[in-house]
Amino acid sequence: MNVDLEIIESPMFTLLVGPDKRQMRIHSVILANSSHVLSALVRGNMREARERRSDWSHVNEEAFIRFSQFLYGRDYKVPPPVVFDITPEEHDGVELDNGEPRTPPEDWTRQQESREQCWPRFAPLYIQSLQDYDWGKADFSNALATWAPTPNHSSEDWAPFFECQVQLYLLADMYLVEPLIQLVLLRTYIFLRSFELLESDIDTIIEFIHRVYESTAPRYGDRVDPLRDLVSRYAATVARELENHEAFRQLLEDHDSFAADLRTACQLEAPEGNWLS
Template structure:
């Protein structure tokens, strides 16, 4: 560890010109060059970047590069926080002292409602029970649990489970369970990403989603496997625990549009988003933004129909 740290401090600086404004950032050469073969060749080969010790990334925005640098030096990065819009409960008018606030309800519980049953080892549930609050509505419930894997049978109350899906063996539940338990999006280390959970329709998650997606695109471009896997895992966990409101359909649309514009066919990011949107296709299809996306992005539309068809069959 000491030798590695010393080599970093002794390595020469590399200047990065980021975005259309070419804002200057500096990183140690050994840190960047060791991230992938592509970056090693860029900084140690015969290219102009290596000779001038200056790299220009016009198509990378400043915040994405900062996260890239944060990850390169620490092994982790901080995602963008949500933008909180002013809701009706905060608006004061001279005509009335108080307003009747109608709180927007989620279109569906999060995909995380299906995670527990998918993680269960398959053995019989214990006769005993454990007290636990419902993940969605926080109502106190008592649930049986597995004495082997300690998995609680129900993390949601009966009312929330009924809202999620009426038929226990429906194609919807099968699809959501498969998505919520997909090991393909496991973290590159033993540490799982714990996302911030949204609880109000006024919490805009567009930049939260894009902070992960943009880092994934950067990692994919320069073939950085660990960062690619970490950013995909972080986005996956964020989506699994994301509560979809009617007002927030546009957040998902922005994520899908950016991802399909910046990746190629059969990319893992595309597969992740198709899987998520399939679970909430009924709710998403009610939004005008999503309807426009379907007509503007035929690759996504085809992938979504194909994914839905797998479970309907």
């Protein structure tokens, strides 16, 4: 009996996810149709195809759940920020007003205004960069229309969102699920465009960049990895907010490739008078 007939008789495929190898079942056809790599896993001649199961202990469970949400619904849920209490003394006496976003200190507002001058250049350059990758076209208008980041403020920690994006990108990239790669990139891009970088967010952003560069390969075919491309371009627009932080300087020392990508991005995003000049 060939594998295609076996799929009809055994429609479910079992994945052993996470270090505890939790059994997750997913429809074989949906899994196989998501990429040529997963098609080979489900329909090929490997042991996994015969046994109808595969060891995914290297995959984060939460990332797998969002991966499944995408396969079935072409979308996934992002985690909310961690909300914590902040006393007025911790942030220059600026209090929250009925839950509205906290007004950042004046110098940060000026830096934000300076950054916004770079974004009009950032948008067309980055979207063009995405189009240069050899991907099939995907329409995420519904998924993106139903999701929009809310204004952030300093009582929120968005680290879970950034970690979610990294984990999901790595999973999609590992199995070449190109539509999911595109959606993760676009969603991260949209989020960063509206993200108001407060001083309390600096460590989160630096850790996000670090995670991207420690986890991804430098190249994606003959091009820079697209998530690296995104974070380096974003970093170019907030470099003045980051440059005086020891963790950022350490990041540049630890990742030569990020330093090189950042220098290139600065020339692309702000060729006149960028922070490196």
